[in-house]
Amino acid sequence: MRKILLSAFILSLFLTGGVFAKESEYEKHVAKGIAASEQNNFTAAADEFNAALRESPGDRTATLYLGIVLSRSGNSDAGPILRKALSQKPDDPRTNLELGIFYFNKAVYNEATDYFENTIRLAPGTEYAAKAGEYIKSAKGDAPTKPFTASILAGVQYDSNVVLNPDDGFLPQGISRQSDWRTVVNVKGRYNFVNEQSGSMYAGYGLYQNLHGRLSDYNVNQQLLELGGAYRISQTFALGGSYNFEYIFAGGEAYGFAHSLNPSLKISEGPGMSTIVEYRYRKNHYMNDELFRDNADRSGTNHTVGVIQEMKLGAAVRLRVAYAHDTDSTRKDFWDYRGNKGRIDIGFMLPQKMLLNLNGEYYKKQYQGLDPIEGVKRSDKVYTASVSLTKPLSDRFSITVGELYIRNKSNVEVFDYKRSITSVFLNARF
Numbered sequence: 077m078r079k080i081l082l083s084a085f086i087l088s089l090f091l092t093g094g095v096f097a098k099e100s101e102y103e104k105h106v107a108k109g110i111a112a113s114e115q116n117n118f119t120a121a122a123d124e125f126n127a128a129l130r131e132s133p134g135d136r137t138a139t140l141y142l143g144i145v146l147s148r149s150g151n152s153d154a155g156p157i158l159r160k161a162l163s164q165k166p167d168d169p170r171t172n173l174e175l176g177i178f179y180f181n182k183a184v185y186n187e188a189t190d191y192f193e194n195t196i197r198l199a200p201g202t203e204y205a206a207k208a209g210e211y212i213k214s215a216k217g218d219a220p221t222k223p224f225t226a227s228i229l230a231g232v233q234y235d236s237n238v239v240l241n242p243d244d245g246f247l248p249q250g251i252s253r254q255s256d257w258r259t260v261v262n263v264k265g266r267y268n269f270v271n272e273q274s275g276s277m278y279a280g281y282g283l284y285q286n287l288h289g290r291l292s293d294y295n296v297n298q299q300l301l302e303l304g305g306a307y308r309i310s311q312t313f314a315l316g317g318s319y320n321f322e323y324i325f326a327g328g329e330a331y332g333f334a335h336s337l338n339p340s341l342k343i344s345e346g347p348g349m350s351t352i353v354e355y356r357y358r359k360n361h362y363m364n365d366e367l368f369r370d371n372a373d374r375s376g377t378n379h380t381v382g383v384i385q386e387m388k389l390g391a392a393v394r395l396r397v398a399y400a401h402d403t404d405s406t407r408k409d410f411w412d413y414r415g416n417k418g419r420i421d422i423g424f425m426l427p428q429k430m431l432l433n434l435n436g437e438y439y440k441k442q443y444q445g446l447d448p449i450e451g452v453k454r455s456d457k458v459y460t461a462s463v464s465l466t467k468p469l470s471d472r473f474s475i476t477v478g479e480l481y482i483r484n485k486s487n488v489e490v491f492d493y494k495r496s497i498t499s500v501f502l503n504a505r506f
Contacts, residue, residue, distance in 0.1 A: 235497050260284075313344075354382050
């Protein structure tokens with residue numbers, strides 16, 4: 077028995093010695109890394125912190141220090157590493173500060189400000205908070221106010237059931253029950269007349285065009301003109317609004333045009349959290365043509381009232397929940413409806429700056445008049461789900477792949493359909 081106890085004691089000494097030796101090597105690498113970083117030798121410091129992580133994989137301290145020295149050296153790999161350190165301890169003010177500095181140096185000022193505000197909230201009155209406050213002031217003063225911005229989206233889609241609904245509405249003839257490929261181009265431009273902390277004014281233009289392989293009658297050209305602005309009443313409340321004019325062509329023929337007014341109130345409730353209350357008035361005018369002979373019957377007005385809740389769940393997750401109620405009044409009562417829509421959007425920031433978006437929506441429309449086809453009051457329940465993944469290729473370019481599924485359940489058979497769309501897009505912003 078004594079021999080067994082003695083053997084166990086000797087074995088424990090060997091094992092403990094191995095652990096201590098491993099910890100000692102880890103501590104040596106961390107100490108050398110800190111010393112090298114203090115001398116601005118960031119390459120040597122990164123080597124030491126990587127060595128420390130080999131000794132102690134996943135160690136938060138070594139991960140944080142590695143992210144800091146990579147950030148100081150301008151290495152874009154710092155972002156994912158700092159986010160990993162933050163995921164291990166979301167309430168750490170130092171890590172929030174360092175992520176803010178990383179995004180500040182990348183000129184992503186809105187993202188940087190979120191992390192600086194988190195730092196101040198987590199450690200008020202500290203050196204971290206004071207430094208974060210200085211960066212926030214600098215961001216407000218140094219952020220470039222580009223007078224003109226533009227974006228271009230171009231790609232291909234495969235649609236299992238091509239539906240002509242450029243304005244979220246459609247006619248029976250607009251459901252093709254046929255699949256097709258199409259190319260898509262969407263160009264947007266915006267000029268900022270005023271872009272200050274207290275408010276903004278801008279004018280924008282958008283052009284959307286799709287071209288189908290076979291179903292050319294379903295080609296859509298949409299042109300949009302927008303005038304808008306915002307005014308910050310206080311740190312908590314901000315007013316916004318816009319006027320839009322859009323003109324739509326379908327199959328090369330005039331399809332319709334619309335005017336809309338969109339006032340809103342944004343309530344900021346804390347870092348990364350806000351509520352938006354919005355209203356939209358839209359005046360629609362549709363034209364008849366050979367394919368859509370009764371299109372003009374849908375002309376009328378739409379009123380929409382909605383509320384949106386936005387929030388950040390940790391450093392890498394954004395959540396958006398929305399509800400809207402709308403009413404449509406047209407020339408024919410069988411096109412009049414009352415609708416209720418609920419939507420949820422979740423965005424995940426993944427390694428290598430990839431963004432995963434998941435979306436779900438439920439939209440119920442209850443029509444007021446008797447449908448002329450089946451003699452009943454039409455009722456539609458629209459279920460929509462989508463997933464997309466965006467991978468940055470550079471500061472200006474990215475690629476997005478996505479899948480969209482729509483199920484429109486209607487008690488009028490001609491409006492009952494299923495649809496799925498697969499997309500690949502190249503995005504550019506200037």
